[in-house]
Amino acid sequence: MNLHEYQAKDLLAARGVTIPRGAVCYEPLEAVITARHLKSEVVVLKAQVHSGGRGKAGGVAIVSREDDIRARATEIIGKRLVTHQTGSQGLPVSAILVEEVLPVDQELYLGVVLDRNTARVTIMASPAGGMEIETLAKEHPDKIFTLSVHPFIGLKPYQARGLAYRLTDDRNIAGEIVKVITALYEIFVGYDCSLAEINPLVISGERLVALDAKINLDDHALFRHPEMGRLRDRTQEDLLELSARKEGLSYIKLDGNIGCIVNGAGLAMATLDLIAFHGGAPANFLDVGGGASEQAIADAMSILLEDKRVKAVFINIFGGILRCDVLARGVIKALNRYGVRLPVIARIEGTNIDIGKHLFEESGLPIQMIPSLDEAAKLAVETARAA
Amino acid sequence: MAILVNKESRVICQGITGKNGTFHSLACRDYGTNMVGGVTPGKQGESVDGIPVFNTVWTAVKETGANVSLIFVPAAHAMDPILEAVDAGIEVIVCITEGIPPLDTASALHTVREEGRYLIGPNTPGVISPPERCKVGIMPGYIHKPGPVGVISRSGTLTYEVVDQLTKAGVGQSTCIGLGGDPVVGMSFVDVLKLFKDDPDTEAVVLIGEIGGTAEERAAEYIEKEFNKPVVAYIAGRLAPPGKRMGHAGAIISGGTGTAQAKITALNQAGATVIDNLTQVGAVMREILG
Numbered sequence: 001m002n003l004h005e006y007q008a009k010d011l012l013a014a015r016g017v018t019i020p021r022g023a024v025c026y027e028p029l030e031a032v033i034t035a036r037h038l039k040s041e042v043v044v045l046k047a048q049v050h051s052g053g054r055g056k057a058g059g060v061a062i063v064s065r066e067d068d069i070r071a072r073a074t075e076i077i078g079k080r081l082v083t084h085q086t087g088s089q090g091l092p093v094s095a096i097l098v099e100e101v102l103p104v105d106q107e108l109y110l111g112v113v114l115d116r117n118t119a120r121v122t123i124m125a126s127p128a129g130g131m132e133i134e135t136l137a138k139e140h141p142d143k144i145f146t147l148s149v150h151p152f153i154g155l156k157p158y159q160a161r162g163l164a165y166r167l168t169d170d171r172n173i174a175g176e177i178v179k180v181i182t183a184l185y186e187i188f189v190g191y192d193c194s195l196a197e198i199n200p201l202v203i204s205g206e207r208l209v210a211l212d213a214k215i216n217l218d219d220h221a222l223f224r225h226p227e228m229g230r231l232r233d234r235t236q237e238d239l240l241e242l243s244a245r246k247e248g249l250s251y252i253k254l255d256g257n258i259g260c261i262v263n264g265a266g267l268a269m270a271t272l273d274l275i276a277f278h279g280g281a282p283a284n285f286l287d288v289g290g291g292a293s294e295q296a297i298a299d300a301m302s303i304l305l306e307d308k309r310v311k312a313v314f315i316n317i318f319g320g321i322l323r324c325d326v327l328a329r330g331v332i333k334a335l336n337r338y339g340v341r342l343p344v345i346a347r348i349e350g351t352n353i354d355i356g357k358h359l360f361e362e363s364g365l366p367i368q369m370i371p372s373l374d375e376a377a378k379l380a381v382e383t384a385r386a387a
Numbered sequence: 388m389a390i391l392v393n394k395e396s397r398v399i400c401q402g403i404t405g406k407n408g409t410f411h412s413l414a415c416r417d418y419g420t421n422m423v424g425g426v427t428p429g430k431q432g433e434s435v436d437g438i439p440v441f442n443t444v445w446t447a448v449k450e451t452g453a454n455v456s457l458i459f460v461p462a463a464h465a466m467d468p469i470l471e472a473v474d475a476g477i478e479v480i481v482c483i484t485e486g487i488p489p490l491d492t493a494s495a496l497h498t499v500r501e502e503g504r505y506l507i508g509p510n511t512p513g514v515i516s517p518p519e520r521c522k523v524g525i526m527p528g529y530i531h532k533p534g535p536v537g538v539i540s541r542s543g544t545l546t547y548e549v550v551d552q553l554t555k556a557g558v559g560q561s562t563c564i565g566l567g568g569d570p571v572v573g574m575s576f577v578d579v580l581k582l583f584k585d586d587p588d589t590e591a592v593v594l595i596g597e598i599g600g601t602a603e604e605r606a607a608e609y610i611e612k613e614f615n616k617p618v619v620a621y622i623a624g625r626l627a628p629p630g631k632r633m634g635h636a637g638a639i640i641s642g643g644t645g646t647a648q649a650k651i652t653a654l655n656q657a658g659a660t661v662i663d664n665l666t667q668v669g670a671v672m673r674e675i676l677g
Contacts, residue, residue: 080521117605130643196442219636224463252633266568267542274665320512320525320544350547
C-alpha cells in the first residue's frame with residue numbers, strides 16, 4: 001500500500017522532522033486561500049498521486065503570489081496525470097499539496113529499504129539528492145553511502161552519526177541529519193514499510209527540511225497496523241485488481257486480447273511469456289493461487305468474461321493442491337451463468353485430471369482441451385487473431 | 388545421494404494438527420518420507436494417524452531425533468516457529484507459509500544463518516529428493532522420477548510444469564527445491580548450486596528464475612566462476628509491467644532492476660543454456676544429457 005506525499009510528510013512531522021509549511025487542498029479556491037495564509041512569495045502546487053516523475057509530467061507548479069493560483073490549481077486538480085510510471089491511463093488527481101518554497105543550499109538523499117540479499121534493513125544516503133536513486137546509482141555510485149542495521153540490535157547512534165558525517169562536515173547539520181535518519185528508520189520498522197524515502201532532504205540555511213517523501217507499506221504486514229488502513233486511497237488503484245485480491249486472486253491488467261487463467265504466480269508469468277513467444281498478446285495476468293476454490297475459479301472466469309477486450313480465454317492449470325475437478329466445476333459454473341461468448345482453450349494437467357476432463361466433456365460446453373501446453377498456447381493465439 | 392533431504396531425514400511438522408499440516412504430513416509419509424512427529428502446543432500425547440504430536444520442537448527432537456521440520460503456521464506467527472526450530476537444533480527448516488511480513492522473515496533468517504542452518508522458503512512448495520523417496524513439502528510426488536537433474540526454482544506450479552516435462556522426457560531428478568516467492572527467503576540459488584556442485588548424483592541443473600531482485604544475476608556470477616555442471620535456465624516474467632507485483636511478493640521490477648532481460652543476459656553470458664519457450668526445457672535437458 002502506497003501513501004501520498006502529504007501522508008508521508010505527516011508521519012515524518014509527527015516524529016520531529018521539519019517539513020515545509022503547507023496544506024493539502026481539494027479545491028482550487030482552497031488552494032488560493034492556503035497560499036494566502038502561507039504568506040510566502042512563491043508557493044508550489046504538487047499533485048498528490050501514487051507516482052514519481054510528477055514534475056516532468058506537469059503535476060508540479062511553482063507559482064508566485066501575483067500569478068493566478070486558482071487557474072494553475074484548476075489545471076491540476078480533477079485531471080489524470082500521466083507519468084513515466086503510470087501507464088497511458090494515468091492516475092486521477094483529487095488533491096494537491098500547497099506549500100511554501102524555501103531557498104535550497106543543498107539537496108540530499110535519504111532512503112530505507114529491506115535488502116533482499118543481506119536480509120537487513122539498509123539505510124542509503126547521498127549528498128547528491130534530487131534525482132531518482134536508480135539514476136544516482138548508475139551515474140554516481142560512489143556518492144551513495146549505505147549502512148545495514150542488525151535486526152535484533154537495531155539502529156545505533158554511532159551508525160546514524162557515521163552516515164551523517166559522510167554527507168556534511170557541519171556539526172549542527174550532522175546533528176539534524178541524525179535525527180532525520182532515526183525518524184525515517186523508526187517509521188520504516190514501526191510500520192513495516194517496503195520503502196521510506198526523503199528525496200530531496202534539503203539544507204536550507206540552518207535548517208534541514210524534507211521537501212518530498214515517499215512511504216510504501218508492505219501489504220503482508222498491514223494486519224499489524226489497522227490504523228493505516230484509512231490512509232489507503234482507492235482512486236489510485238485499479239478497482240478490478242483490488243476486488244480480485246479480496247477473492248484471493250492476483251489479477252493485473254495488460255494490453256492484449258487473450259484472457260488467461262493460471263494457477264501459481266510463476267506458471268502464470270511463464271504462460272504470458274509463452275503466448276508472447278507465439279506472437280499473441282495476453283489481456284491479463286491472473287493467478288488463482290495454489291489452492292483455489294471452485295468459487296474463486298468461477299470469479300476469475302467472470303472477470304475475463306466481462307472484459308470486453310478479451311477475444312479468447314486460455315486456461316492453463318497444473319493441478320497440485322488445486323484439483324482439476326475443482327477447476328472444471330468453477331469454469332463450468334461461470335460459463336453457465338454468463339453464457340459462452342468466447343472461445344475457451346484449456347490445458348489442464350495434474351491431480352484428478354481424468355475427473356476434470358470428464359466434467360468438461362459431460363458439460364456439453366465448447367471447451368477445447370489441448371493436452372500439449374505448446375499447442376494449446378499456439379491455438380489460443382490463432383483463435384484470438386481470427387476473432 | 389541427493390541434497391538437503393534423504394532417506395535418513397527424520398521429519399517433523401510444526402502445525403501438524405491444522406488442516407494443511409495434517410493433509411501434507413500424511414501425503415509426505417505416503418510418498419516415503421520418514422515423518423517422525425508433529426508439534427502443536429497443548430496437544431502433546433495426541434497423534435495424527437499414528438504420527439505423535441508434541442508440545443514443543445525441543446521435546447519432539449528429544450523424543451524422535453528429528454533433524455528436518457516442515458512449517459505450516461499462519462503468517463502472523465511464523466517467525467516464532469522458525470526460531471524455535473533453530474533453537475531445538477533442526478538442521479533443515481522448510482517454511483510453506485505465504486504472506487509472512489518481510490521484516491519477520493529477515494529477523495528469523497539472521498538467526499538461521501548465524502547458527503549455520505538451512506531455511507527453505509518461506510512461500511515455498513518445499514524440497515523433494517526422488518531417489519531417496521523423501522518429500523518435505525506440498526508438491527505432487529507422483530510427477531517426479533529419480534535421476535541426475537537438480538531443479539532450483541522460485542515458484543511452485545511452474546516447477547511442477549518443468550519437472551513433469553523432465554519426467555515425460557525420461558529425465559529424472561536428484562533433488563527439486565523451491566526457494567520461495569517472497570522478497571526475502573532463506574536459501575538462494577547460489578546456496579543450492581554449491582550443494583549440487585558437491586553432489587555426485589547431480590549431473591546437471593535446471594534453474595527457474597523470475598523477475599524481481601538480483602538472485603539470478605548472483606547465480607550467473609557463481610556459475611561462471613565456480614560451477615562445473617551444465618545449467619539449463621528459464622526466466623519467467625518477460626511481459627511483466629514495472630512496479631507491479633506479479634502474484635509473488637518478490638516478483639516485482641522496481642526502478643529498472645529485476646527485469647527478466649537482465650537475468651537472461653547474465654545467465655547467457657555465464658554459459659547457461661537459457662530457454663525462451665517454456666515447453667522446451669525437458670527436451671533440451673534430454674539432449675544435453677545425451
